[in-house]
Amino acid sequence: MKRQLLLLLTLAYVFVSCSKDDSKDVFQEIDTDYIVVTKFGVPNDGTPIGSDLNQLIKDAYGSTLYFPAGTYNLTEPIQTPYDYKKNVNLVFDKNAHITTEKNLEALLMVGFTELSDKVDAGLREFSYVEGGHFDATNAKRGIWINGYKQLVFLKELSVYYCSGRHIEISRSGTLTATSTSCDTKIENVSIQGLSSNQDNYGIYIDSACADCKISDTFIYGTKCGIYTNTGGHILNNVHIL
Numbered sequence: 001m002k003r004q005l006l007l008l009l010t011l012a013y014v015f016v017s018c019s020k021d022d023s024k025d026v027f028q029e030i031d032t033d034y035i036v037v038t039k040f041g042v043p044n045d046g047t048p049i050g051s052d053l054n055q056l057i058k059d060a061y062g063s064t065l066y067f068p069a070g071t072y073n074l075t076e077p078i079q080t081p082y083d084y085k086k087n088v089n090l091v092f093d094k095n096a097h098i099t100t101e102k103n104l105e106a107l108l109m110v111g112f113t114e115l116s117d118k119v120d121a122g123l124r125e126f127s128y129v130e131g132g133h134f135d136a137t138n139a140k141r142g143i144w145i146n147g148y149k150q151l152v153f154l155k156e157l158s159v160y161y162c163s164g165r166h167i168e169i170s171r172s173g174t175l176t177a178t179s180t181s182c183d184t185k186i187e188n189v190s191i192q193g194l195s196s197n198q199d200n201y202g203i204y205i206d207s208a209c210a211d212c213k214i215s216d217t218f219i220y221g222t223k224c225g226i227y228t229n230t231g232g233h234i235l236n237n238v239h240i241l
Contacts, residue, residue, distance in 0.1 A: 034066035034091060044070025044096070054079055058113075061086035067132065069095035077106045077139075081114035082149050082173075084123050092132025092157065099135040106141035106168075107134050111149030115173045126151045126185075136162035147171040147182040147209035154185070160192035163200055166222070167191065170206035180230065181211040193221035201227050202240070214238055 035056075038044050042053050049072060057065065057080060065088060078098075080088045090108075092098070098107050110127065127149065134157065136142035142159035145152050147169050159166040169184050171177075191202045202219035205212055205228040212228075215236040219225040225240035 034064050035060050036066050036068065038068055038070075042067075042072070044068060044072055046071040046073050048073050048075050048101070050075055057081075057088050060088060062088070064089040064091060064128075067092040067096045067098075069093040071097045071099065074098065074100040074104065074107060075102055077104050077144075078108045079112045080108075080110050080127065082111040082146060082175075083114040083116065083119045084125050084127075085120070086114055087125055087127045089128040089130075090132075091128070091130045094131055094156075096132045097135060098132055100138050102138060104139045106144035107136055107139050108143045109146070110143070110152050111146035112144075112172060115148075115175060117176050124150050126153050128153050128155070129157065130155050132157050134159040136160065136164075136166060140164040141168045142166045143168070144172075145169045145182075145184055146173065147180075147184075147206065148173060148175045148177060150181065150183045152182075152184045153187070154189055155187045156189075158190040158192070160190075161194055163194060163198060165201045165204040166193065167202070168204045168206075169209045169212060170204070171208045177208075180208050181232070182209040184209070184212045186212070186214045187216055189217045191217070191219045191222065193219075193223075196221055196223050199223055201225075203227070205230060205233070 040056050042049060100107060134142045136159060141164055142162045148171050169182060193200050200222050202222040202225045207229040210230040211232040213234045217238050219240045
């Protein structure tokens with residue numbers, strides 16, 4: 001009898017625990033620190049995505065967004081903030097594909113919102129973009145990093161079929177900067193161009209963005225693998241074909 005009563009109490013506890021209303025913050029996920037974008041209305045079935053994704057980023061400052069496997073069809077570039085206190089990290093599933101049917105400036109623009117000289121430049125923290133396959137067929141750039149924002153880290157992702165610049169690091173805006181060091185880090189990235197006969201770039205670094213670190217990166221089918229007009233870069237195990 002005691003054993004049956006204990007079993008009933010255990011089952012009741014499990015039922016109540018699973019059924020109770022979760023009053024935690026709307027962004028807090030079970031067993032993860034990520035905000036899963038599909039749970040907030042962002043489609044991953046190829047349906048065009050409007051401004052909802054960028055609004056979600058604004059609502060999630062200081063958090064990490066996770067993109068499950070699927071196809072993300074953008075109608076505007078994904079934009080993340082310059083302000084380090086509002087860093088939004090992006091993690092894409094290894095089978096997440098980011099594309100567009102529009103003629104966009106870029107698929108992803110890192111450090112292009114919340115631009116202000118009032119930002120505490122002494123509080124520099126890495127901003128991460130990890131995973132995903134960026135199909136830049138219809139975009140001028142695949143990933144565009146604002147060189148004013150230091151310590152951007154791209155890792156374990158691919159960018160392909162861009163007729164312009166697959167990854168560009170250049171300054172945008174009129175911020176006051178005392179240094180040209182942007183310290184962008186690119187690691188385990190694959191870039192596949194359309195053809196080496198076309199005027200396209202694998203990685204383009206402008207004259208105001210020094211001290212980039214590129215490692216374990218493969219660049220194929222581009223007329224120019226890496227273009228830079230600055231110094232201080234570190235290249236390690238970079239294969240350009």
